[in-house]
Amino acid sequence: MKVALKKKKLSTGKYSLFIEYYKGTILDENGKTKHNRELKYLIINPKNKSDKFKNKETQELAGKVS
Incomplete structure (x- = not known):
């Protein structure tokens, strides 16, 4: 799998x-x-906990990729 x-x-x-x-x-x-x-996208200006949690997961995954 290529990321x-x-x-x-x-x-x-x-x-x-x-x-x-x-x-x-x-x-x-x-x-x-x-x-x-x-x-997987980052949400600009997250408004609720769900959006913030998705951003955190995506950023952690991005940290592993880079």
């Missing part, structure tokens, strides 16, 4: 950090290769 920490500039001028997991590839019905991946 990468990436960032994307938002229209507000802030950056969004996300972790991208590559879980391999699959073939669709036309025989084309599609990447099977999952993304």
Whole structure:
């Protein structure tokens, strides 16, 4: 499994950090290769405990990746 920490500039001028997991590839019905991946985003300005907890988990995972 390939894991990468990436960032994307938002229209507000802030950056969004996300972790991208590559879980391999699959073939669709036309025989084309599609990447099977999952993304985890940090929530900008978390409002509740659930969002804060998700951010903490994502940041811990990012620390392990980098």
